[in-house]
Amino acid sequence: GENVEQHPSTLSVQEGDSAVIKCTYSDSASNYFPWYKQELGKGPQLIIDIRSNVGEKKDQRIAVTLNKTAKHFSLHITETQPEDSAVYFCAASYNQGGKLIFGQGTELSVKP
Amino acid sequence: DADVTQTPRNRITKTGKRIMLECSQTKGHDRMYWYRQDPGLGLRLIYYSFDVKDINKGEISDGYSVSRQAQAKFSLSLESAIPNQTALYFCATSGFDGSGADTQYFGPGTRLTVL
Numbered sequence: 001g002e003n004v005e006q007h008p009s010t011l012s013v014q015e016g017d018s019a020v021i022k023c024t025y026s027d028s029a030s031n032y033f034p035w036y037k038q039e040l041g042k043g044p045q046l047i048i049d050i051r052s053n054v055g056e057k058k059d060q061r062i063a064v065t066l067n068k069t070a071k072h073f074s075l076h077i078t079e080t081q082p083e084d085s086a087v088y089f090c091a092a093s094y095n096q097g098g099k100l101i102f103g104q105g106t107e108l109s110v111k112p
Numbered sequence: 113d114a115d116v117t118q119t120p121r122n123r124i125t126k127t128g129k130r131i132m133l134e135c136s137q138t139k140g141h142d143r144m145y146w147y148r149q150d151p152g153l154g155l156r157l158i159y160y161s162f163d164v165k166d167i168n169k170g171e172i173s174d175g176y177s178v179s180r181q182a183q184a185k186f187s188l189s190l191e192s193a194i195p196n197q198t199a200l201y202f203c204a205t206s207g208f209d210g211s212g213a214d215t216q217y218f219g220p221g222t223r224l225t226v227l
Contacts, residue, residue, distance in 0.1 A: 009152065032213055032214075034215070034216075041221075042220055043202050043219050043220050044202070046217075049215070089154060098162070100216060101157075102147075102154040102155040105154050
């Protein structure tokens with residue numbers, strides 16, 4: 001079955017710096033890769049997603065890149081702000097969504 | 113997300129007790145899920161249901177059961193709780209959005225402690 005590895009487990013950056021979180025997946029049939037942000041005491045919320053027919057997608061300060069050959073995808077946050085501090089999860093699915101396999105999570109801390 | 117509600121939000125119970133966690137959604141989606149979150153392990157799928165008559169086991173279904181009472185309601189039961197079921201439990205629902213992806217929406221979670 002699908003397996004998703006996420007690194008790093010913790011990441012600390014200064015406000016204004018960029019942050020990058022990386023994930024690898026095992027099943028080449030996976031075709032949908034969402035990223036979720038989980039704030040303290042809340043459930044995960046979708047922040048951006050990418051499908052396998054696209055190499056990069058941007059939404060304001062966040063972007064996701066996908067390398068299907070290497071089975072890697074990454075989340076990039078530019079100009080980080082303290083409110084970006086949260087736990088971020090990547091996930092993969094082979095059915096344009098539905099049943100997701102999640103990475104282990106990255107705790108991002110943005111220091112003012 | 114107010115569209116997905118979970119009750120209770122916190123529960124402390126003892127080993128051997130039967131526990132039910134409830135989930136309701138107002139998004140009108142057919143698909144619902146139960147996940148468990150443990151530190152360092154991410155979210156792991158316990159059970160999922162693609163419609164009222166469809167129930168499927170996820171990665172870690174042992175020790176759990178579910179009931180899909182209606183399109184909007186999906187409950188998770190621990191028949192005889194044990195301490196290693198202490199975790200944060202999330203319900204989610206999904207439906208195809210305008211982009212063609214089956215996006216998942218999560219509830220606020222239930223923190224369960226088994227003593």
